[in-house]
Amino acid sequence: MTNPLVISVKSLDKWFGKFHVLQNINLEVTQGEKIVICGPSGSGKSTLVRCLNRLEVHQKGTIVVNGIELKDNVKNVDSVRADVGMVFQHFNLFPHLTILENLTLAPIWVRKMNRKDAEEIAYHYLERVQIQEQAMKFPGQLSGGQQQRVAIARSLCMKPKIMLFDEPTSALDPEMVKEVLEVMVDLAKEGMTMIVVTHEMGFAKEVADRVIFMDYGKIIEENEPGPFFSDPQHDRTKLFLSQILI
Amino acid sequence: MEENKEEKSRIKIILKWLKDNLFYNPLSSFITILIIYGIINILIPSYQWLFVDSLLNGDAEACRKVEGACLAFLKEKTRYILLGMYPQDEHWRPVLNVFIYLALLVFSRDRSRWGKKLLGLWFFFGVFSFFLMRGGIFGLEFVETDKWSGLPLTLMLATVAITVSYPLGILLALGRRSKMGVVRLLSIGYIELIRGVPLISILFMSSVMFPLFLPKGIVINKLLRAQVAIIMFISAYMAEVIRGGLQAIPNGQYEASDSLGLNYFQKMRLVILPQALKIVIPPTVNTSISMFKDTSLVMIIALQDMMYTAKGAMSDPHWLGFSVEAYIFMAVLYFCFCFSLGKYSRRLEKELDTGLA
Numbered sequence: 310m311t312n313p314l315v316i317s318v319k320s321l322d323k324w325f326g327k328f329h330v331l332q333n334i335n336l337e338v339t340q341g342e343k344i345v346i347c348g349p350s351g352s353g354k355s356t357l358v359r360c361l362n363r364l365e366v367h368q369k370g371t372i373v374v375n376g377i378e379l380k381d382n383v384k385n386v387d388s389v390r391a392d393v394g395m396v397f398q399h400f401n402l403f404p405h406l407t408i409l410e411n412l413t414l415a416p417i418w419v420r421k422m423n424r425k426d427a428e429e430i431a432y433h434y435l436e437r438v439q440i441q442e443q444a445m446k447f448p449g450q451l452s453g454g455q456q457q458r459v460a461i462a463r464s465l466c467m468k469p470k471i472m473l474f475d476e477p478t479s480a481l482d483p484e485m486v487k488e489v490l491e492v493m494v495d496l497a498k499e500g501m502t503m504i505v506v507t508h509e510m511g512f513a514k515e516v517a518d519r520v521i522f523m524d525y526g527k528i529i530e531e532n533e534p535g536p537f538f539s540d541p542q543h544d545r546t547k548l549f550l551s552q553i554l555i
Numbered sequence: 556m557e558e559n560k561e562e563k564s565r566i567k568i569i570l571k572w573l574k575d576n577l578f579y580n581p582l583s584s585f586i587t588i589l590i591i592y593g594i595i596n597i598l599i600p601s602y603q604w605l606f607v608d609s610l611l612n613g614d615a616e617a618c619r620k621v622e623g624a625c626l627a628f629l630k631e632k633t634r635y636i637l638l639g640m641y642p643q644d645e646h647w648r649p650v651l652n653v654f655i656y657l658a659l660l661v662f663s664r665d666r667s668r669w670g671k672k673l674l675g676l677w678f679f680f681g682v683f684s685f686f687l688m689r690g691g692i693f694g695l696e697f698v699e700t701d702k703w704s705g706l707p708l709t710l711m712l713a714t715v716a717i718t719v720s721y722p723l724g725i726l727l728a729l730g731r732r733s734k735m736g737v738v739r740l741l742s743i744g745y746i747e748l749i750r751g752v753p754l755i756s757i758l759f760m761s762s763v764m765f766p767l768f769l770p771k772g773i774v775i776n777k778l779l780r781a782q783v784a785i786i787m788f789i790s791a792y793m794a795e796v797i798r799g800g801l802q803a804i805p806n807g808q809y810e811a812s813d814s815l816g817l818n819y820f821q822k823m824r825l826v827i828l829p830q831a832l833k834i835v836i837p838p839t840v841n842t843s844i845s846m847f848k849d850t851s852l853v854m855i856i857a858l859q860d861m862m863y864t865a866k867g868a869m870s871d872p873h874w875l876g877f878s879v880e881a882y883i884f885m886a887v888l889y890f891c892f893c894f895s896l897g898k899y900s901r902r903l904e905k906e907l908d909t910g911l912a
């Protein structure tokens with residue numbers, strides 16, 4: 310039995326002004342799948358991921374997420390966003406709220422949960438990312454690695470069906486990368502559908518079902534991690550891998 | 556012996572402090588001496604003028620004979636300056652209002668008390684103080700708004716103007732950054748129009764021109780018109796101050812809110828505005844202080860605020876020639892309010908500081 314389709318991108322095109330940033334992208338993701346996207350800087354990885362929850366607006370093609378097509382309808386967009394978690398390179402925690410408030414904000418206001426239930430869930434996820442002692446602190450008082458784990462927990466509190474990660478470890482000091490990746494590996498093992506933009510090839514090898522290589526706004530190559538790393542087909546992929554794997 | 560030693564070491568410490576802080580090189584010594592000279596030349600004569608050579612009891616004739624301040628003039632006129640034309644027998648009403656107002660301000664200092672209840676309390680006080688001033692119910696004598704004057708009038712104009720213009724400013728600032736073209740254009744138009752015109756001309760328009768546009772028979776109270784004019788004026792400035800704060804919020808905050816599924820209003824209310832408004836506390840208070848003082852301009856349309864009554868006191872034929880005393884009195888009053896406002900804002904900033912992320 311195949312898993313249901315949760316993301317379906319068909320002939321997607323996007324321009325920034327005259328700049329053709331995404332060109333004829335086709336992508337299907339089934340429930341529980343883990344996709345890693347890599348590629349050189351400026352190739353459009355972030356833009357593609359951000360199209361999936363409409364932080365960016367596309368001009369051509371269709372994007373269907375959880376059965377809802379992303380178009381101008383604000384209600385639809387908000388409901389897709391509520392079910393799709395996103396983790397950013399720079400965490401983007403809310404600095405004026407405590408860690409606990411960061412986690413309960415969306416469940417209370419978007420899911421209309423009462424405060425007590427929301428806090429219960431928040432503590433559950435804080436425990437999972439192992440920072441429950443920091444619940445009453447403010448983001449500014451935490452290390453980068455801790456902040457990123459809070460950011461992941463904040464998304465998880467919405468019980469998302471899909472998680473998007475845009476270079477979640479590239480703003481971190483090397484010693485903190487591991488703690489964040491561990492959380493992500495755990496999440497993958499539990500069956501979360503994940504789309505991860507990253508250059509952490511170890512992570513890709515460990516959890517990805519598919520690795521996608523992008524360049525100049527196109528998907529150049531797409532394969533399971535084994536063959537992708539051992540036997541890349543395209544010259545550009547080879548070049549990229551040789552640069553990144555030194 | 557022992558004590559003597561201690562004494563000596565203490566003197567040493569003081570001398571060291573003086574050397575480190577006031578005389579550490581020739582330039583600093585020179586500046587220190589200059590400042591001490593200046594202080595002596597200003598403070599001592601002021602002290603003399605106010606306390607030594609002044610006259611507290613007596614009439615204008617006696618006052619003119621002394622070199623110092625005519626405190627007798629202030630003693631005689633303070634009541635008039637503070638309460639103006641409000642009927643003498645009813646003076647307890649504005650006085651009570653001012654006291655409740657000050658008490659409420661002090662009570663509201665603590666951020667832990669902020670909330671819907673306090674807001675309700677202020678609203679209730681607004682209604683209460685209005686009827687207490689106006690009368691006409693509960694057997695209170697009716698007092699026309701033309702007779703409201705002095706300190707209560709100044710406080711009312713400033714407080715109402717600042718509290719109403721703050722939310723209006725927020726709306727205008729959001730409007731100016733809105734994606735909806737019409738809303739944005741209207742906001743920009745309003746802000747730029749109002750900012751391009753001096754407050755005096757807006758006040759004049761409200762008092763002279765505006766009534767001409769009204770249908771015959773409809774009269775809108777002059778005080779209300781002035782109040783609205785001031786609100787309109789401050790709102791434009793508040794909007795620009797707040798817009799500055801909105802611009803300082805990084806895009807990531809918008810994106811994080813969006814990605815969690817918060818809608819526009821939730822995003823603004825829960826994430827963006829709390830941060831933006833905090834950043835702009837200093838310029839907000841700056842604007843408020845400046846507007847507090849600018850309310851004194853209403854005297855040109857013959858509303859009798861504190862400045863107006865002070866002028867009235869100066870031009871009393873029996874007490875001519877004591878304007879310095881009156882102006883200094885005004886300065887002290889305005890300073891007390893503005894200084895407290897500034898001091899409170901610094902405290903608020905400290906309390907709201909959560910360390911940047």
Ligand SMILES: Nc1ncnc2c1ncn2[C@@H]1O[C@H](COP(=O)(O)OP(=O)(O)OP(=O)(O)O)[C@@H](O)[C@H]1O
Pocket residue numbers: 325328330348349350351352353354355356357
């Ligand atoms: N808002 C924007 N307006 C105009 N151009 C943009 C905008 N955002 C991104 N771009 C451009 O689009 C291209 C793709 O950007 P994108 O951020 O998707 O790249 P990326 O693959 O994520 O790169 P990186 O590895 O540096 O994050 C870049 O050339 C970038 O300069």
Ligand SMILES: [Mg+2]
Pocket residue numbers: 354355356475476
């Ligand atoms: Mg990127």
